[in-house]
Amino acid sequence: MCGIVGYIGTQQAGHLLLEGLTRLEHRGYDSAGVAVLGASGSALKVAKQAGRVRDLTEGLPKRFSGRVGIGHTRWATHGPATDANAHPHTDAKRDVAVVHNGIIDNASTLRRLLADDGVDLVSDTDTEVLAHLIARSESDTLEGRVADALALIEGTYGVAVVHADFPDRIVVARNGSPLIIGVGDKEMHVASDLAALVRYTTTVAHLDDGEMATLTATGFTTYRQDLTATANRAQTIDIDPSAYDAGDEGGSFMHREIHEQPRSTERVLRGRLDERFGTAHLGGLNMDARETRAIRRVKILGCGSAYYVGQMGASLVEELARIPADAEAASEFRYRNPIIEPDTLYVAVSQSGETIDTLLAVQEIRRKGGRVIGLVNVVGSAIARECDGGIYLHAGPEVAVASTKALTNMFLGFALLALQLGRVRDLSIADGKRLIAGLNRLPEQIAELLEREDELAEAAARLAEADSLFFIGRVRGFPVAREGAQKFKEITYRHAEAYQTSELKHGPLALIDESVPTVALVPTDELTDRNVGAMHEIAARRGPLVVVTHEDVDLGELDAVRIDVPRNERELDPILLTIPLQLLAYHAALRLGLDIDKPRNLAKSVTVE
CATH class of the missing domain: 3.40.50.10490 (Glucose-6-phosphate isomerase like protein; domain 1)
Structure with missing residues (x-):
């Protein structure tokens, strides 16, 4: 959850950070922000706001130059999606900027201690305390200041830090939240996901839990929180950068x-x-x-x-x-x-x-x-x-x-x-x-x-009109029903619930009427007759039916939308029953005009408890 990017090198960091954030928006998209540093003695520049990365891009000041920077897309944990809660977070003097994935469990205690010392906290987030703790450290190095701050932290984190007094480096650290270093030509990258790196490099190093790293334009070093060296080395991965580009119409x-x-x-x-x-x-x-x-x-x-x-x-x-x-x-x-x-x-x-x-x-x-x-x-x-x-x-x-x-x-x-x-x-x-x-x-x-997508799109259009749906199956079919309900609720925001077909008479049948469709999994197996019987019980209560089944299954005079899938070996049939459910959810969401790739409140990778 949430996305981190960072860059240090010879290019202007701003556009690289924004491009990386766009590629990480599937990890968090409540708000976004970037911070950049220029040459020694220049001020830290920060731009952040609630909304999507495109909103940040449109509102970015024209003079936003710097060859060192960090950026973040947020999935809200502490506090709502507001400009103030967006990352990066800074200390009071705006010398330190921090982006953070994870949850600081003792944030409330640390916020109280900082407030008692006169620190004016401007956000609701747990992350802000890190910026203030780093600023208050008396260490002579940025590495030491970050290590001092992390020693006070309880919880999980992936962090990237820049400091106006140390414009030649980015310090990063991991404990439970992924960070990947990317090695370029006289430049270094860091991100929480390969998607943000593969356009620039396929030579990467994965940080381990408890490990920190310093990135400069010419390389990186890794070490533990006590600043003793580790032997992390970069490796070349085999990956096609175009795989991260959406290519259909x-x-x-x-x-x-x-x-x-x-x-x-x-x-x-x-x-x-x-x-x-x-x-x-x-x-x-x-x-x-x-x-x-x-x-x-x-x-x-x-x-x-x-x-x-x-x-x-x-x-x-x-x-x-x-x-x-x-x-x-x-x-x-x-x-x-x-x-x-x-x-x-x-x-x-x-x-x-x-x-x-x-x-x-x-x-x-x-x-x-x-x-x-x-x-x-x-x-x-x-x-x-x-x-x-x-x-x-x-x-x-x-x-x-x-x-x-x-x-x-x-x-x-x-x-x-x-x-x-x-x-x-x-x-x-x-x-x-x-x-x-x-x-x-x-x-x-x-x-x-x-190849039968058009047929499935037509069935999905009917399901999209319902506020609530059932997905049902038995034995091998029940996990398929659970997955089908999951897909539908994820991207259509419709209430979708999965039940074992055999459980209908034990409560759920009370909810069946003409406004509640049922998507039923009815493969050819030892339970086909019982499953078909349950379909007739639903139809008798005027419940609309979409039946995902095999061609040789006789549904009798049942009034239902029928979707036939090819038969395989009985043990392997569940995966073929799952494919139509993916397309039903996709086309229902498409008909409703929803953001299919980035459903609200969800993120691709759940990296916080």
């Missing part, structure tokens, strides 16, 4: 990312399917067959869509490997003092690899001696570095807040994991080969579904 990242799924699914499967032995190759798990066979339980941890796809993954593991498996919200896991079992495999799921609740759950598991692997999309991310092994998703950069292609690749990551676990146990080679054939069919089947 509507300019929507979500639309483009939905349509990238045939290619992204091919990438996650490439080189990982062993057709000869009917299994998967997942060397990144760092487990041999004997260690794999010793696993007696699988616990999956994620947040939001990652949690729902984790439920799909748990079903796959139980079906294919016959190991007890379940998924739990990572945000709740560590707070209930979980029992960590030596024969349990813990799986952390996160697109960004920086989701704070999931990261903290991973750290709790490892602290207690558990084995944890990650399913993450971003190489070098915090969760990837913390885990004992894992599966990179290879979905490519995902910018829209609502996850689509990364979620699909998460499901495929679980399919590969379940296949490998199953084949070291009781899953036959014939079933392994059957599933591999099904996995190989998926990219083409997803492409086939996407």
